Amino acid sequence: MLVETSHPGNLGATARAMKVMGLSDLALVNPKCAIDDEARARASGAVDVLEAARVFDDLADALADTVLSAACTSRRRDLPHPAYTPRQAAPEMLKLAQAGPVAIVFGSETFGLSNEQLMQCRWLVNIPSNPDYASLNLGAAVQVLAYELRSTAEDAVLPLPDFELAPHAAQEALLVEMEKALVEVGFHDPAHPRRLMPRLRRFFAKAGLEKEEVAIWRGIVAAMKNPGTPWRN
């Protein structure tokens, strides 16, 4: 997923970087440029991937069906989500890709991903780089991640996961409900949020919410608001 990309050449380079490693599902979120002749030239033999790109107005829609989302970022954060190198992340990404769509999210050339966008993703991925010059080109970053996935896949046969991950939208809906319940019981004051929800969001990101667990947590949230609602699985 490319978010707010502004250079057509990077759209093409991304399509080529993906196809050469066997990936094909490109999503453009609020793109700031068109798929033009420069994009097609840089895509070379991967124009098909470029032309088939799905376009979304915002990141939440693009992520809705995913079971894992990893934001590629070079910045260190005060309140980080789980952060991995591509090499650390690739085996788990490949494993979960057997359960549902896995997204790798890249920000704009100039600004990268905003904190708000990063927070929507479950993981951060930091590509190792020169601390004195960490300005990786967007297409090159896509190439590194795509290469790492293929290289890891060819190195190993990975076991299937034995559980079903919750789609992104289900986790988002749960966190909305949880916030409401925490306000209702007087624990959370949205006027003085004290980073409570970002911290809970990070906790859930670390855990990796499964479908079955959504039911448990929705039940707990409901019981918080309306005591006397028992757990039924």
Added chain:
Amino acid sequence: MLVETSHPGNLGATARAMKVMGLSDLALVNPKCAIDDEARARASGAVDVLEAARVFDDLADALADTVLSAACTSRRRDLPHPAYTPRQAAPEMLKLAQAGPVAIVFGSETFGLSNEQLMQCRWLVNIPSNPDYASLNLGAAVQVLAYELRSTAEDAVLPLPDFELAPHAAQEALLVEMEKALVEVGFHDPAHPRRLMPRLRRFFAKAGLEKEEVAIWRGIVAAMKNPGTPWRN
């Protein structure tokens, strides 16, 4: 080492791909284009690497001082040299780089390296790729090799996590308190436990509870039992 490169953009992309991974020694062998404005634009903040490139008339001269040379190629050969993936090659390259210059050699965009050029190198390096579309862009191939070297070099020293994990006893105490609260709000019936607590235990285990998060969850548990207890961090 770039051999017979014909697109200035690839010279720039190569310089950037190298610098971002901490490499700086670029050699151009019989280049078929000049370092022009397009090359400088694509180099971005790595124009210094581009301008410092050494230029050679032929590959033998460029390789003269090296202690190891690896030819990057996508083709399989009838009479192959030792062939490795980047991941297999990187540790030995890094080791030998302490003894003398190690060269990674990339051919022209259209023809790659000739058999005669391949034979001058000690190793072949094959980047894993999609058998149906293996046309890796030159700059992207350089990025993959440069990334692999840095990634392998950094793997030797892993940074400490920047957060403190909660001790086992703190998580156990939290789960005891949480169970009591869930009983109190009528959600959990210990007479019919339905694996609720083992599931919550597993969820917390997946997340890896941190010290700061213990306080948040103890607060939520307290607010569940006694609504009106606000979060104070």
